[in-house]
Each structure stands twice: as structure tokens, then as C-alpha cells.
Amino acid sequence: MQYHVGGELVDAADATLSVDDRAVAFGDAVTDTLRCYGGTPFAWGTHVDRLFDACAALEFDPGVDAADLRARVEETLAVNDLAEALVRLSITRGRGGDCSTPLPDAARHRPPTDPDPTVVVTATPVPDGRGPVRLQTVRTRALPTASVPAAPLTHARLDAVRAQAELRTAAPPDDDPADEALLLDADGHVVGGTASDPVFVDGEAIRLPALGDRPARTATRSVVRELADGEGLPVADVPCTPADVRAAEEAFVAEPSAGIRPIVSLDGVAVGGGPVTDLLSRLFAERVASTCR
Structure with missing residues (x-):
């Protein structure tokens, strides 16, 4: 290489x-x-x-x-x-x-x-086996932008390192760690994964965690918003907690390697994808085909 x-x-x-x-x-x-x-x-x-x-x-x-x-x-x-x-x-x-x-x-x-x-x-x-993802909430809090502007895009990513270490130590002896950590801010609101952005769906809209002046963890979140807007699907940025994601009708993460991956569970509670996740996955594949193939 x-x-x-x-x-x-x-x-x-x-x-x-x-x-x-x-x-x-x-x-x-x-x-x-x-x-x-x-x-x-x-x-x-x-x-x-x-x-x-x-x-x-x-x-x-x-x-x-x-x-x-x-x-x-x-x-x-x-x-x-x-x-x-x-x-x-x-x-x-x-x-x-x-x-x-x-x-x-x-x-x-x-x-x-x-x-x-x-x-x-x-x-x-590209790594193999990018199927549905298991999320787990961690105690580690995301770096505040007041201390580190554009924190998710800097090399100062000890919040992600500590979160992944938590997943490893929390896993039962005979089980693999969760695939991705869910990081919160100091107020307990969802920020994102270590290298992904969670998205969930309720009866009214596609919900994206409100980030304020914090950049998203990935550029893929912006693509998901564009695809949803193009279909006329309502999208809302809202402060949310892990309980909101666990109670969602469907949920997925947006990430660079696989685009859209359904969240099979969060903190052991089943969530899963659904028709909106399937639609956005298809639209994502079509966007790739039209711009990169």
C-alpha cells in the first residue's frame, strides 16, 4: 500500500x-x-x-x-x-x-x-459484513464544541476511543461488543455514534438529533436529509434521548462505509428498520449509481 x-x-x-x-x-x-x-x-x-x-x-x-x-x-x-x-x-x-x-x-x-x-x-x-447494527449507550460524553470547535472532525477523538473501550469492557465474556456506541452530550441528549449518525422515524417525521453548532459525525447524514427532502418526507432536527430512539417505529445509522444500516437494537431493546429505512436505502443506492458508476 x-x-x-x-x-x-x-x-x-x-x-x-x-x-x-x-x-x-x-x-x-x-x-x-x-x-x-x-x-x-x-x-x-x-x-x-x-x-x-x-x-x-x-x-x-x-x-x-x-x-x-x-x-x-x-x-x-x-x-x-x-x-x-x-x-x-x-x-x-x-x-x-x-x-x-x-x-x-x-x-x-x-x-x-x-x-x-x-x-x-x-x-x-471496504470492510465486509456491514449489516444491521447493534447500538449501546455509553457513559462517555461527546466533546463539547465550546472546548473543541468542530470536534467530530478533529484528531482529538478521545471521546470515540473511550466509548469504544466501554463497549469492549461492557460485553459479556462470551459475547461480542455492540457494533457502535451512542454518545450523548452533557445534558443527556443524543449526539451520534463514534463514526455514524443515528436517524429514527416516528409517526410524524424522520428525526435527526439536534446538533446546534456541532458538526455531524458523518457527511452521510446530509445525504440522508437530501434524499428525504427529495421525496417530500418531513424531516425534523429535535433534541432526543436514547429512550426516544428505543421507542421509534424504525431507526438506522448513516455512515460512510455502508450508507444506511438498520439499528437492530439499542441497549438490548429491539428497534429495527422499516419502510422508510428501506426507501432511503434504495434511494441511497440510486444516488451512488447515478454519481459514481
Whole structure:
């Protein structure tokens, strides 16, 4: 495998960042994962907007435009002979300044006035077996945007790491952990999964957890909204709790790798898909076929 690092293709074993790159030292970087079908990135514009908006929230210039970033993705896919792939895009603030100059510890956290961003593109084959998903609510709370703007798109993802660790420790000895964690905010409202966005349906509308100024965990949530709007289906952003999802008529997660996956259960309570989930899954497949095949 070869990855794109700092504008060059390098062997995966040599794809490294300096220990004083701010992504390594402080998690000072943005990232997003997208799905490629037939060698074409799906929902490319949405992903690019998310990345560049996250850079703006962290107040640094990405150092690339959308066309340059797209070219690096295509080069990475081509050199690895991958058509069906998950691609991770990362833009770090880089090293910046004179890193050889000793600085007090506090001053090292200060963003440089002359950042030198590093762009990293990796690609991996799409994982198998992306069927219905089991969700479990965790105690770990999602990072607040007041502390970390654009938190779901930064490298500072310890909330996701801790949530997945909870799933592993909570699983019975002879059972596998739940497939995905459900993260809440400090008030107990649903934010999203570690790498997915939950959506549920009641008798009145398709419900999306209200996020305020928090970006969604994935760009796929925006695609789901577009598809629902195109069919004239009512969509509402509402503060919701795990109990609302457990009581839903049907529920699913939106994620990059598989698009739409029914939620078979949340906290052991059966939920399942349904006609709306099936419709949106079909529309999603049609969108992929019309834009990527």
C-alpha cells in the first residue's frame, strides 16, 4: 500500500508525521472519511466543505484547494488499484515556526502564525459484513464544541476511543461488543455514534438529533436529509434521548462505509428498520449509481 503524505506518494511503512507535527503533539488537525465507488468519491463536495469548514473553525488555511485534494485522492486510489475503498483525509496544521527554538511548555501550545499544513490521504478496502447494527449507550460524553470547535472532525477523538473501550469492557465474556456506541452530550441528549449518525422515524417525521453548532459525525447524514427532502418526507432536527430512539417505529445509522444500516437494537431493546429505512436505502443506492458508476 502507498499513501499520500505532504504531496508525495510513499510506502505505507514510511508514511509518517514528524513527532513535532501539531497533529501528533496536540491533535491539531482535521479529518474526514469518505467512501469511493468505482474509483469515484461519493458526496465529494459535502466532504470537502466539512473539512474546509473545520479548518476555518480551527483558524488555519488548509493549504490546498478542492481540485488538488481530489487529485491526491485519485492518485492514492490508482497506485493501490482500489476502486471500492474507504478514504481518510487529514489536514494537520503542520509544524510551523522554528521548531528548533526552545519554547516554554505553555508557549508550545500556541498555534504558529506561519502554519505549514500537511495533507494525508490513506485508502483501505471496504470492510465486509456491514449489516444491521447493534447500538449501546455509553457513559462517555461527546466533546463539547465550546472546548473543541468542530470536534467530530478533529484528531482529538478521545471521546470515540473511550466509548469504544466501554463497549469492549461492557460485553459479556462470551459475547461480542455492540457494533457502535451512542454518545450523548452533557445534558443527556443524543449526539451520534463514534463514526455514524443515528436517524429514527416516528409517526410524524424522520428525526435527526439536534446538533446546534456541532458538526455531524458523518457527511452521510446530509445525504440522508437530501434524499428525504427529495421525496417530500418531513424531516425534523429535535433534541432526543436514547429512550426516544428505543421507542421509534424504525431507526438506522448513516455512515460512510455502508450508507444506511438498520439499528437492530439499542441497549438490548429491539428497534429495527422499516419502510422508510428501506426507501432511503434504495434511494441511497440510486444516488451512488447515478454519481459514481
